[in-house]
Amino acid sequence: MSDLLWQKPGVEVDPRIQAFLAGGDVLLDREFIQDDITASAAHARGLARIGILTDDECTALCRELSLLSADLLSGDFVLDERFEDGHSAIESRLVERLGDTGRKIHTGRSRNDQVLVATRLWLKRKLGELQAVCRESAEVCLQRAETEALPMPGYTHLQRAVVSSTAMWWAGFAEAFIDNAVRAGQARDWIDANPLGTAAGYGVNLPLDREGSTKELGFARTQVSPIYAQLSRGKFEIAAVDALGAAMLDLRRLAWDLSLFTTAEFGFVGLPPQYTTGSSIMPNKRNPDLVELMRATYASVAAARTELENLLSLPSGYHRDLQYTKGALFHAFGRGLGALALLPNLLRGLQWKPERLAQAFDDGMFATDKAVELAVAGLPFREAYRLAAVEPLPKAGADPQASLEARVSPGGSGALGLAALRQRFDAIPGPA
Incomplete structure (x- = not known):
């Protein structure tokens, strides 16, 4: 592993402890190291705007960050056990290529x-x-x-x-x-x-x-x-x-x-x-x-x-x-x-x-329809429910399509409300 960013003089690092501390970071950080590079470039440009970096230093840092991004995509640079994590890998690369200019990238950030x-x-x-x-x-x-x-x-x-x-x-x-x-x-x-x-x-x-940096990185606030x-x-x-x-x-x-x-x-x-x-x-x-x-x-x-x-x-x-x-x-x-x-x-x-x-249909599946029909005709629903439960339904009444068409409560099979769903769907933002 390369020198640790936080290592102090005279303190020996126990490899077993360091392995536990780093955990799987060097592998996990492969997932978002490109985002880390993007943010590092934005940070460099921000430092240049307040005079911490010269224009030439900022240009050099951003160029090397862009090259690092390309090398990661091509496989010419691999985030591996040489580094503690993705952050240290980025800084190590910048220092390797730019010396003291690379050491300035971490000014003002943690x-x-x-x-x-x-x-x-x-x-x-x-x-x-x-x-x-x-x-x-x-x-x-x-x-x-x-x-x-x-x-x-x-x-x-x-x-x-x-x-x-x-x-x-x-x-x-x-x-x-x-x-x-x-x-x-x-x-x-x-x-x-x-x-x-x-x-x-x-x-x-x-x-x-x-x-x-908020504007450059595309954040809303x-x-x-x-x-x-x-x-x-x-x-x-x-x-x-x-x-x-x-x-x-x-x-x-x-x-x-x-x-x-x-x-x-x-x-x-x-x-x-x-x-x-x-x-x-x-x-x-x-x-x-x-x-x-x-x-x-x-x-x-x-x-x-x-x-x-x-x-x-x-x-x-x-x-x-x-x-x-x-x-x-x-x-x-x-x-x-x-x-x-x-x-x-x-x-x-x-x-x-x-x-x-x-x-898969059987006559019993039409019992609820029958109970509602009787209730609409004036029978108290609990009486209609009892009758529909005990009296056999006529075969002519067991018509799935008729049952679907009669289910006219909003959202039911006879009134699906697909236009309302289509309107909500159309309001969802499409691909960026």
């Missing part, structure tokens, strides 16, 4: 605000990706709700309950993912605050141009209080993971439906072949492994949220405990966005099996 701003830039991008995939999923669901309305059983307690439709099923998940896209945008807006220039949490004795910048570490990550978790909850329930609907016992849905796998021993099997792992992915997001929350049992100010927020955050978004990215094409490719849907 690794505390350095990791904060890199994380914040990374989170903004990931929440943008979350919003985009939720928007795309909602669009697929909405389009299919608008174009197909096969009668299908509606279930409560996994028991046949009333007549529903594929359009209602699609509309339900369309609205869910519209909400998820909106929530991702709200989380992004909430955390869109620049912490760069707060240093170790108490500011520095320099007139840093924080508004300039400056995070004013240095103490709050530290208090927000972990808190903002939880907000982002909560937005991700909301989408994952809906993905889990959708995956559960598909797991059931693809069984031989239901047989309502066929999945595209590429979304299933075979058994290693049973030649007859095609397994819905993809939807099962989609269903399982929420566990990773929930675990990350729990880890983040438990790390925050701290007083104000920076504490090394916060180092562990990175692993939980990267793991949650890595798995969560990985699962969600596969969802839109899965939704486009699944096919209903009308004959199996039709076979």
Whole structure:
């Protein structure tokens, strides 16, 4: 490992202790080192604006930062065990190339605000990706709700309950993912605050141009209080993971439906072949492994949220405990966005099996319709309920399509409200 930024003369570093202190930072920081480079360039230009760096020094630093970015992308530079973390790797490279000019880059900042701003830039991008995939999923669901309305059983307690439709099923998940896209945008807006220039949490004795770096880095506002910048570490990550978790909850329930609907016992849905796998021993099997792992992915997001929350049992100010927020955050978004990215094409490719849907109806599923009809005719509902429960329904009345058309309560199968959903969908910001 290269010389540590904080190492003091005469103090020997125990490799085992240092390995524990650094943890997996050198690997984790690969995730957002490009954001760290972007923020470092903005910091250099800010130092030049207040006279700490000359124009030539600033130009040299920004040039080397740009070259480092390119070398990381090409693989010519690798963030590895030579370095304590991504921050030290950047500074080491600048010192190697520029000598004393490289040593000036850390003037007026701490690794505390350095990791904060890199994380914040990374989170903004990931929440943008979350919003985009939720928007795309909602669009697929909405389009299919608008174009197909096969009668299908509606279930409560996994028991046949009333007549529903594929359009209602699609509309339900369309609205869910519209909400998820909106929530991702709200989380992004909430955390869109620049912490760069707060240093170790108490500011520095320099007139840093924080508004300039806010504008350059594309933040909506400056995070004013240095103490709050530290208090927000972990808190903002939880907000982002909560937005991700909301989408994952809906993905889990959708995956559960598909797991059931693809069984031989239901047989309502066929999945595209590429979304299933075979058994290693049973030649007859095609397994819905993809939807099962989609269903399982929420566990990773929930675990990350729990880890983040438990790390925050701290007083104000920076504490090394916060180092562990990175692993939980990267793991949650890595798995969560990985699962969600596969969802839109899965939704486009699944096919209903009308004959199996039709076979799943029985006369009892029309009992609620009968009770409501009797109530509309003037019978007290509790009496209508009793009669519908004990008197057999005439076969002529057991018409799924008629049942769907009669369900005219707003949002019901006869009045789906797709125009209102389309209006909400259109108001979601598209890709940046």
